[in-house]
Amino acid sequence: MTTEPKLRLDRVSKHFGIRGSDERFTAIENISIDVADGEFLVLVGPSGCGKSTLLDLLGGLTTPSSGRILLDGEPITGPGLDRGIVFQQYALLPWRTALHNIEFGLEAKGLPKRERREIADHYLELVGLQGFGDRYPHELSGGMKQRVAIARSLAFDPEVLLMDEPFAALDAQTRESLQDELLRIWRTTGKTILFITHGIDEAVYLGQRVAVLTSRPGRVKTVVDIDIDRTSADVRSDARFREFRHHIWSQLQDEVARAQHQELEVAAPAQKETAHV
Ligand SMILES: Nc1ncnc2c1ncn2[C@@H]1O[C@H](COP(=O)(O)OP(=O)(O)OP(=O)(O)O)[C@@H](O)[C@H]1O
Numbered sequence: 001m002t003t004e005p006k007l008r009l010d011r012v013s014k015h016f017g018i019r020g021s022d023e024r025f026t027a028i029e030n031i032s033i034d035v036a037d038g039e040f041l042v043l044v045g046p047s048g049c050g051k052s053t054l055l056d057l058l059g060g061l062t063t064p065s066s067g068r069i070l071l072d073g074e075p076i077t078g079p080g081l082d083r084g085i086v087f088q089q090y091a092l093l094p095w096r097t098a099l100h101n102i103e104f105g106l107e108a109k110g111l112p113k114r115e116r117r118e119i120a121d122h123y124l125e126l127v128g129l130q131g132f133g134d135r136y137p138h139e140l141s142g143g144m145k146q147r148v149a150i151a152r153s154l155a156f157d158p159e160v161l162l163m164d165e166p167f168a169a170l171d172a173q174t175r176e177s178l179q180d181e182l183l184r185i186w187r188t189t190g191k192t193i194l195f196i197t198h199g200i201d202e203a204v205y206l207g208q209r210v211a212v213l214t215s216r217p218g219r220v221k222t223v224v225d226i227d228i229d230r231t232s233a234d235v236r237s238d239a240r241f242r243e244f245r246h247h248i249w250s251q252l253q254d255e256v257a258r259a260q261h262q263e264l265e266v267a268a269p270a271q272k273e274t275a276h277v
């Protein structure tokens, strides 16, 4: 029996126009990957390889230049409450307090005020921000803002969570506790999660599968099944965990080197030519 994937990326490419030029810039090229219902998929890849571009496409904020993106078999035509996005840059409404930011999606769902407040309080506590509900975004640190954004995306209970380096700005302790919290939420709710990170440890710890993207233009280089026992007390120290970490690290290393080479080419083509003479 075949079950329909929750998300299907079918030969998706995205080009951007280059300002002041007729040329096009290919951010991602021919990406095909299925995400099963309830799966936790992690995406890693060098900076600039198109990860956030891909997330914007899945969020319905932009449209592919070619290829199709399907959610439950239907093309994505725009943003929707079925998908919660945590952006790489905190996207809070500056004129709303932390609590009111979390309540935002619940208003769109039409929940009554008391229920909204209860849910928002719960998620504020979950991300360790009890007592900060009345603060405005400019009164919060970067990590705190990101935690509010995470609480907001969880609070309205979307089927699919799209998370773009959500824990990157947090201290190690908070990061690890939110990773565990996210795994707990994922296990209890069966949400489908697509999670972007630069942290190889984080990728192996969270992902059932880790997709490694190539440097610009982003393509799927390899997809690794992470088959480890996460119930052991210190899973990060297990031999298998370290094997997976090393494998993904070496897959990524080539791509990061390629990306740096590309950057040099863009920044200083003339110098590079002379350097090669
Ligand atoms: N709206 C846009 N117009 C033109 N180019 C864009 C646009 N958005 C992204 N790009 C380019 O597409 C490429 C991919 O960008 P993207 O933000 O998706 O990378 P990323 O993999 O998320 O990088 P990082 O790991 O640094 O967050 C970059 O070269 C970027 O400059």
Ligand SMILES: [Mg+2]
Pocket (backbone or CB within 6 Å): 051, 052, 053, 088, 164
């Ligand atoms: Mg990005």
